[in-house]
Amino acid sequence: MKCILYIGNKSKRDKKSNLSSIDVLSPLLSEEGFEIHTASDKRNIFLRLLNMLFLCYRFKNKIDFVLIDTYSTLNFYYAYFVSQWCRILKLTYIPILHGGNLPYRLKNSPKSSKAIFNHAHLNVAPSEYMKSVFNDFGYNNIVCIPNSIKIQNYPYLPRIFKKVKLLWVRSFSEIYNPLLAIKILKKLKEDGVEAKLCMVGPDSDGSLIRAKELAMDLDVQVSFTGKLSKEEWITLSKKYNIFINTTNFDNTPISVIESMALGLPIISTNVGGLTYLIDNSKEGVLVEPNSVEDFVIEIKKIMSSPEKSNLLALEARKKVENFDWNVVKKQWIKVLQ
Secondary structure, eight states: OOEEESSSSEEETTTOOOOHHHHHEEEEHHHHEEEEEEEOOOOOHHHHHOOOHHHHTTTTTTTTTEEEEEEESSTTHHHHHHHHHHHHHHHEEEEOOOTTTHHHHHHHOOHHHOOOOOOOOOEEEEEHEEEEEEEHOOOOSEEEEOBBGGGGSSOOOOOOOOSEEEEESOOGGGGGGGGHHHHHHHHHHTTOOOEEEEEEEEEESSSHHHHHHHHHHHTTOEEEEEEEEEHHHHHHHTOSSSSEEOSSSSSSOOHHHHHHTTTTTTEEOOOHHHHHHOOTTTTEEEETTOOHHHHHHHHHHHHHHHHHHHHHHHHHHHHHHHHHHHHHHHHHHHHHO
């Protein structure tokens, strides 16, 4: 039995965060027979780092691999310090490249990036986009393993397009541009389109407060649910017919993958890994970032062509069936064996 220490930001008890990769992947690997230890759920950033470093030392004679969720903002430094500690302890580590803005890090923090990624056993990219970016920066020790879902948990449902019912699911963070969704709703109303918007997710940086204030200022009604469990938002999704993804930076967001599985036509900004995830006009629609007008145009097109829109959603469902855990786990097992 292989022993794995998984380093990441555990968020099961954190009302300010959706489930993170460590919360999803670690139990799946455990089901496959791996012995999994995880860190950390400490709220204080310094205690969290100390906990991560301590567990590396505690299990140093037992660990076969250290998996490190790697992001592009503050959490980048967790990956840096843990990876260098692994080098000192002679532990084999594998960064998992989640941060949609990691290209910025590669460009602006080249020494730290090389210290992490050059010495890794492998770097795991959840998208071909991130793999290609790392390749362009000269990193070749990289493999693509997509984010996974259990496809049986996502019932496919063809949509009815009589009224615009928009769904947005993400943490309320500036980089995900939630205010754009509210501006889209306002523009639809101004154009005489009957529409509603539901925004699901916890507040990350104060953006939820700003979103509520904007909705009041623009005099539009938006349903803000806060953080929901996976089961709750999947049930909620049955009431909606278009999923909008307004982000400014991204990799391969799990909420988009899940919406593709559920049969929701996707309209997303064409940033980062989205252009690799969605074949434009075949599996969803990609538009320019921060463009209210582009979103509104595509929403109207979806509503005016129900058969074409459901065909779009069906192709998306076929795409993400390849992201089912029963498929993806074979790639993880190959890397970890």
